[in-house]
Amino acid sequence: MLVLQMANQERVPDVVCIHQNGTPESYESIISDIAADFEVFWIHTAKDLPREHWYSVPIRRLLEAGCSEIFWCDHDDLYFRNHISRGLKLLHENQVDFSVNKKAEVLILKEPYELHTGKYFNAASTMLPGGMSSSMCFNRQFADEFVKDLETNLENLNFADHILTRITKKKFKCHHHEGQATTVYVCHPGTVTSRDWLVSGEEVKTVEKRGPDLVVTSELEDWVRQTAKKDSN
Numbered sequence: 517m518l519v520l521q522m523a524n525q526e527r528v529p530d531v532v533c534i535h536q537n538g539t540p541e542s543y544e545s546i547i548s549d550i551a552a553d554f555e556v557f558w559i560h561t562a563k564d565l566p567r568e569h570w571y572s573v574p575i576r577r578l579l580e581a582g583c584s585e586i587f588w589c590d591h592d593d594l595y596f597r598n599h600i601s602r603g604l605k606l607l608h609e610n611q612v613d614f615s616v617n618k619k620a621e622v623l624i625l626k627e628p629y630e631l632h633t634g635k636y637f638n639a640a641s642t643m644l645p646g647g648m649s650s651s652m653c654f655n656r657q658f659a660d661e662f663v664k665d666l667e668t669n670l671e672n673l674n675f676a677d678h679i680l681t682r683i684t685k686k687k688f689k690c691h692h693h694e695g696q697a698t699t700v701y702v703c704h705p706g707t708v709t710s711r712d713w714l715v716s717g718e719e720v721k722t723v724e725k726r727g728p729d730l731v732v733t734s735e736l737e738d739w740v741r742q743t744a745k746k747d748s749n
Contacts, residue, residue, distance in 0.1 A: 518591050523552040527601035530554055531581055533574040534591075537561035557581070571676040572666035575659055586659045593650040594623065594700035602698050603653040606691060613688035614654040616647035621700045645681050647692055650699045652680075658688050 522532050531554055536543055542560040557577055565573070571588070578586050587603060589595070606615045645652060654662070662684045666676060673679050 518589055518595075519547050519550050519552060519556060521595045522554070522589075522600075523550065524597055525595075525600045526597050527604065528553050529587070529600060531557060531578065531583065533557040533559065533577050533581075535559045535561070535570060535574040537570060537573075538564040566669075567674060568666045568669050568676045568679060572663050575666075576663050579656065579659055579663065583659075584656050586654055586656070588649060588652040588654075590650050592702050594702060595650070596698045596700075598696075599651075599698040602696070603651070606693060606695075607653060607655060610691045611689075612691040613658040614652070614685060614690040616645050616649075616690075616692055617651035617697060617699070618647040618692055618694045619697045620648035620651065621697050622703060623700050624703045645677050645685075648697070648699050648701060649677050650701070651697075654688075658684065661687060 518534065519532060522529055532552075534556065536559070538561070540562050542558070544558040544560065547556060547558070557574075559573055559577060561573065575586060585604060585607060587600060603615060606612075662680060665679050665683045669679060671679075671682065673682065
């Protein structure tokens with residue numbers, strides 16, 4: 517899905533790097549018939565890696581390839597056609613090292629087969645980087661320092677975006693904007709951060725607060741409750 521979305525960008529990337537880890541067999545064959553105007557680096561690590569290395573491995577590979585700007589992409593999120601072009605514009609016009617969008621759209625997948633599309637929500641209040649993680653982009657200097665911080669993890673943090681926020685971002689000029697969303701956050705049962713947003717049956721689950729990692733906005737919580745009420749009728 518990610519390769520197809522990148523191939524659909526109005527400004528296609530020069531290279532896409534995918535890191536598959538924690539599974540014995542490679543899934544690289546699933547992209548073999550996709551005609552893309554960019555190179556794809558598929559890195560397969562059979563063993564389970566610490567969470568911070570999920571990202572350090574592909575970012576280091578992109579640095580080795582000479583990339584000047586890098587976009588953080590989670591495979592289970594969605595990207596509009598202007599995602600890359602807008603990200604590059606924000607980095608260059610604001611003369612910053614790092615950019616993140618406070619806004620994102622949301623897609624809630626309810627078991628078993630129900631899809632609920634949402635409006636904009638305030639990702640800055642739900643995600644530690646100060647915005648939608650999958651909207652983050654940064655220059656080569658930021659990426660190089662970020663990889664070093666991931667590999668050393670001096671504060672023993674559990675997630676790569678925690679390291680980015682609490683260590684790397686403090687060293688650079690960063691831009692948090694509230695413009696048009698170019699990403700869609702997908703909430704599904706496998707997400708650690710937001711699976712509590714999902715509701716089932718006739719009862720609405722209480723949204724669990726997870727300290728700084730998850731503070732659901734009242735607008736989104738109201739919308740989830742309204743959706744659940746309609747489903748139970």
